[in-house]
Amino acid sequence: MTKHKDKNLIELVKGGSVSLVIKLIGMLFGYLSMLFITKYFGAEEWGIYSLCITVLSVAIIFPKFGFDTSLVRIIAELNVENKQDQILGVLLRSTLISIALSLVVIVAITLFADVVVSKVIRQPEMLYYFKIISIAIIPMALLTIYSSLFQALKKTAFFMLFQATLINVVFFILLIFYYNFEIDFSGTFNLYVIAVFIVLISLILFLVITIKKLNTDKVTKREKPSFGYLKIFKISFPMMMSSSFALLIGWVDIFMLSYYKTTTDIGIYNTTLKLAALSTITLMAVNAIATPKFGEFYVSKNIAGLKETVKNSTKMIFLTSTPILLALVVFAKPILGFFGEEFKIGYLSLIYLCISRFINAISGSVGYLMQMTDQQNQFQNVLIVAFVINLILNYLLIPKYSYEGAAIASGLSMIFWNLALVIIIKRKLGFWTFYNPLQNLRE
Incomplete structure (x- = not known):
């Protein structure tokens, strides 16, 4: 048992470390891109770019349909049952559903872009960008879904590489190239979309090799698929709802800032969010390896192993994220000033956001744990309530306090859903996910 625990911990640390390094590289290029745009184009262009990314993130919620999470849960079960040869079928069915839903969203955007721009976003320049966003929906949705396959197979390096890192690297290279050669690219977001296409093509090539190897290594007799369209739908739909409200919680403040304030305010606030x-x-890096392990332990009914993995992952997240949070709080002003003097006024927003991220860190990977243990419906309900709380607080606070009000609203809603999920997990699975540095994980 001790050897099993040691092996489990080693796998968690090793996988988490590799994921962390790759994620750090991706974030480095993400911040370099942010610095490049804010320095050479100003807060307004950064605000437009941020708004475009927000709209795209919302637009792909329906096409993703929760597959980026549900495939991890489904493939974990197929691995436990030794049915790896069915993975390709699950992926193809998910792809067809995603493309069909993408077309629905594209048609909706085409029909209602004028109304959304004039009545909701109130930024006239966004009408042009809605056309570009429509082009990006299918490749972005597929990129998100396909990268999750590597996570499910515990190939965390490839998962982190394709999930975000490569896009940031390619995007930054394109920014430098187009700027130095003075090529007209009609907005930085256009270059981001080009980067998405480039990375998707690379991902598909790697995916073909991975799937071919799976079907070569493991060939079983033909049998009825364990996960047909209906079963995939039942698992994925609540996960889609959860991811929808999780994204809306994270981005509704941007939309409401665009309604009440300027793109400069959006640029300042989005910079505090990025920081x-x-x-x-480390939460993302640990989740990359911990999430499929949650699924496998649960499917095999190994609650002791599940608890131990949760305990170790939460401890890793706390110990690595706390120093970063302290540095951001103590040096909020000078760090923001690095992006330009106009960004310094957002220091209180950064502090408020860091407080909520601390609660998020000590709570552990509660969202993924819920979804990997067949509690996606409860997770969905908690996030719906958190979204309503966030929406009401944004409505009350943004008109008067601008981005500081948005930070308070976002922070309080995050604290609510983390604490609510911790309590639900204790009731359902019998253990606390909290990490207490003085007492270890409480029983």
Whole structure:
């Protein structure tokens, strides 16, 4: 048992470390891109770019249909049952559903772009970008879904590489190239879309090799698929709803800032969001390897192993994210000033966001744990309530306090859903996910 625990911990640390390094490289290029845009194009262009990314993130919620999470859960079960040869079928069915849903969203955007721009976003320049966003929907959705396959197979290096890192690297290279050669690219977001296409093509090539190897290494007799369209739908739909509200919680403040304030305000606030996200890099890195392990332990009914993995992952997240949060709080002003003097006024927003990220860190990977243990419906309900809380607080606070109000609203809603999920997991699985540095994980 001790050897098994040691092996489990080693796998978690090794996989998490590799993921962390790759994620750090991706974030480095992401911040270099942010610095490049803010320095050479100003807060307004950064605000437009941020708004485009927000709209694209919302637009692909329906096409993703929760597959980026549900495939991890499904493939974990196929691995436990030794049915790896069915993975390709699951992926193809998910792809067809995603493309069909993407076309629906593209048609909707084409029909209602004028209304959304004039009545909701209130940024006239966004009408042009809605056309570019439509082009990016299918490749972005497929990129998100396909990268999750590597996570499910515990190939965390490839998962982190294709999930975000390569896009940031290619995007930064394109920014430098187009700027130095004075090529008219009609907005930085256009270059981001080009980067998405380039990375998707690379991902598909790697995916073909991976799937071919799976079917070569493991060939079984033909049998009825364990996961047909209906079963995939039942698992994925609540996960899609959860990811929808999780994204809306994270981005509704941007939309409401665009309604009440200027793109400069959006640029300043989004910079504080990006900086606060530094504290979550270890959370993402640990989740990359921990999530499929959650699924496998649960499917095999190994609750002791599940608890031990949760305990170790939460401890890793806390110990690595706390120093980052402290540095961001203590040096908020000078760090923001690095992006330009106009960004310094957002220091309180950064502090508020860091407080909520601390609660997020000590709570552990509660969202993924819920979804890997067949509690996606409860997770969905908690996030719906958190979204309503966030929406009401944004409505009350943004008109008067601008980005500081948005940070308070976002922070309080994050604290709510983390604490709510911790309590639900204790009731359902029998253990706390909290990490207490003085007492270890409480029983």
